[in-house]
Amino acid sequence: MSSSSAAPAAKPPIRDALVAAAFRLFLERGYEQTTVDDIVALAGVGRRSFFRYFPSKEDVVFPDHERCLADMTAFLAAGGAEHEPVRRVCDAARLVLRMYAENPAFSVQRYRLTRRVPGLRAYELSVVWRYERALAEYLRARFAGRPDGTLRADVIAAAVVAAHNNALRSWLRSEGKGDPGAAVDHALGYVQKTYGRPAQAPPAPAARAGRPDDVVVLVSRRDAPLWRVVQELETALGRA
Amino acid sequence: MSSSSAAPAAKPPIRDALVAAAFRLFLERGYEQTTVDDIVALAGVGRRSFFRYFPSKEDVVFPDHERCLADMTAFLAAGGAEHEPVRRVCDAARLVLRMYAENPAFSVQRYRLTRRVPGLRAYELSVVWRYERALAEYLRARFAGRPDGTLRADVIAAAVVAAHNNALRSWLRSEGKGDPGAAVDHALGYVQKTYGRPAQAPPAPAARAGRPDDVVVLVSRRDAPLWRVVQELETALGRA
CATH class of the missing domain: 1.10.10.60 (Homeodomain-like)
Structure with missing residues (x-):
């Protein structure tokens, strides 16, 4: 940054x-x-x-949050229309993780201190809130004019922060052992899978030119639950 | 309650x-x-x-939150395995809305005051955090043993709170005019649609006894995007 x-x-x-x-x-x-x-x-x-x-x-107690918030805001502002919005806020959240991971011993000490002192817990909540608002404001701008734009922006920002903090806090409770990056990637992946556009476009027909007439026939009772039909369909298409 | x-x-x-x-x-x-x-x-x-x-x-400034938190905890504890978990936390969030809607003039006054006084803003964040934790703890128990159970619990709890507050704050900014219930229902509906199981169980076979052999045949290219196939399927099943 x-x-x-x-x-x-x-x-x-x-x-x-x-x-x-x-x-x-x-x-x-x-x-x-x-x-x-x-x-x-x-x-x-x-x-x-x-x-x-x-x-x-x-x-x-939180000497680097102001810098990190400024970095996050700058990172989001630098994004263009070519960036998938949900992926962008997930990447922005990773800046916070990086700050914690830079100094594991300090981060773990602070985590313990914050658990014990209610005033610091309140301070931390206000910091988390500012990160969440920064993500939500970015998404609101990206979703402007779309149906439920602010609702979706607020919900996705909250989901990103919750996923990030779920993984971060597990790492802090484990005394900062190991690489928190993989756990945070996994947690943010869950949010991206839920709300983001697929990262990869489906393969173009040309890529499968060898079997252009490959079709699947699925027969189902009309009253079967939809989830069950989709499950069968995924199996039939070989994507389960 | x-x-x-x-x-x-x-x-x-x-x-x-x-x-x-x-x-x-x-x-x-x-x-x-x-x-x-x-x-x-x-x-x-x-x-x-x-x-x-x-x-x-x-x-x-927040004279009813302790009672509301106690009501919410009791409501969640009274739920059984038959309650769909995401629906249950959405219903729990509606208890908070009800508290605000009981006295619109007071809620709007407090909202304005909370915007102006940083200490009250911090206090409110800690109250919101406690609601979110109550929802997350309930979901963690319901998702216990499932893959990513705590991650999903934390993310869904955050999404419910963000959706509820998006609608609640719009209402408070509008000076408490109109019924906030419909807006909150719409916002929570977005979360339920994303994370919940379908609200209505499929009709029992007996209810459709008149056409027991009613089947649907769907033919699709194997390389069609899954979302497109599901769309066709929903149309074919008459559930779009």
Whole structure:
């Protein structure tokens, strides 16, 4: 995401030092028992430096979400009409996963902290909400003028976030072991299969020119349940 | 929901008086500028009475969510294996709609207030999250042992909440005019169509005893796209 103008070229060392000091104290003393004064004392900087980087103590727990939200917005804005919309929001969600996967130990620590502190849980929900709105706004624009455009946009954005978080949280609960990418791909694949256009076009007739008259005859009772007929049909067509 | 033991037989008048006083002050002075002392003074009760009904000033803004959450949990717990799971969570979501629709003027006031006060927005997100978790936990239990059971449960719960809120918020933005029930039914219908089993069971063979040998013959090219074949099939079966 180096193309995003919102992303700094490198993280300032003071910012990193503040995050490291804060997390050390949160884990040692507890989040509520740690003050901003404690954090700046341990980091060896002044109180003003803290507030230059973080509006509040809560923000130091989620130091990369603002950058990630900016990256996501830029990524979505850079998409054109040639991008299948559901695939695009799934790819946008993968930016969040990448942020978590960049630093597994930190992500797992934060996950544990967030479980324990209700204020941080609320903060996290508001961050998740902002990601979801960014995806929904993109989809609303792509679906503009279509029937139920905003409804579909909101539902698909929520489904993408839920699928992403289902896989992400499994990984965090497993102490960040293994590659979360495959699990997130699988989860997002479920959403894409449900709502997206097929990734691959069906083979052109020319590709099957060898058997142009290949037909399937299916005989079914009229009162058979539709799902059962489709099942038979898939088997007959060799696509089950 | 009169069957729920969590629902009180009647709202205590003091509780209603506190809510009415709080909203009058929130609208006149602003939420942040109103203290609990202001609210109890206007309602003519003591400070302790306030905290007997509401843990904090934020809670007075959402006085019915705890009851509604309890109703929803009881409703889901009362469901049996005969209830189609996606339909059941959609019906559970309708309990929330009913709470909003019971008092349109109050719901619209609160909606406006929640837009303006970030703390209330965060509170609302945490309430929405609890509804979503209640639906997801129910679906996780119903899908237990199935492939991707927790993934499907989480995604469907999120889709139900997003669809419900899409319709609810349109109604709130329209100043609570008209019946929100039809819009919510339409939105939830979209989710049920996507994830649920068909609402109506196929007619029993006995009901069609007059034409027991009624069959359909469908002939299709093997390389026809599946969606096209299903479309033809639906037409042939008279279910399109």
